[in-house]
Amino acid sequence: MDIHDRVKIASLLSEYGALLTDRQREALGMYVEMDMSLFEVAEELGITRQAVLDAVRHGADSLQKYEDAVGKVALKDSLLAELDRIVATDASYKGVLEKAYRILEG
Template sequence: MLERILWLGKLVDAYGSLLTERQQLCLELHYDQDLSLGEIAEQLNVSRQAVHDMLKRSELQLQEYEDKLGLVNRQQRQLALLQQTASLLADLPEALKTDGRIIEAAKRIQKLLELPDEV
């Protein structure tokens, strides 16, 4: 459940501005402010079912944007590559002690930086 909420947060960060103001507000009230569907319905002057439907539609729409554009997945792949590169760079001072290790580390960094076309 937490993983799903974190994923949804990433989708909102990437595509939230593409939703209507009302959808954005509904998502914010439910996920950021942790209000119940009934509390949101009261604030928005709609039924609890309308809030439920709006949340589900908004979540589906965000996932559709990700399926088509892939910005969040691309960002996660790039972050993983940067973390791997940083780890390899952290090993360089020790690797400087022997030529074989530094050459191998340099080759691994070079290979990491050869990003696939879809990134």
Template sequence: MENVKISILLATYGNLLTDKQKEMMTLYYDCDLSLGEIAEQFEITRQAARDSIKRGEDSLVQYEQKLGFVSRSDKINRFVNQLKKARADRNDQEEDKIIESLVDLVED
């Protein structure tokens, strides 16, 4: 999974991880530290750092699959952007269609 997506999942669900996993993942994805640097900081092997980060990634993906906050937020943002464009283009029929889609999404 790409780093940006993991960073977004980490920002959304990071507090559900262990403190150590969250810190390691933040250092790796947001601060761009290497596995070696993280291992040195936590006084563990490079492989142990990688394993912890991998477990954290797997947990974040599972949280998103079950809760879907990031996906839902992305959909809402897309609809809002489409609505802004429709308003700028003065397309009332398109606005109504997008608003209806937004309402359906929120009511789900």
């Protein structure tokens, strides 16, 4: 899993993590957000490396399915990019758009 995959999964985990099993959420959080190895996650959770790999794969697949169905992360990213473009184009809206940006960032 490269850095772009990790960033994407971390974003999806932030939005849809509550929909995963506890094991998937824990394993993905440690693996993606804390940058722990599969071996380190396995030791921490007291499970096998293969069980961690399965939890990470299934969890990531589930997150992507949720995003495909709902599209919240893609919409949020698009809105943030558009706000950046508007602020760069016309500074007179900067204050209002920065507030909108903070709201979207949550």
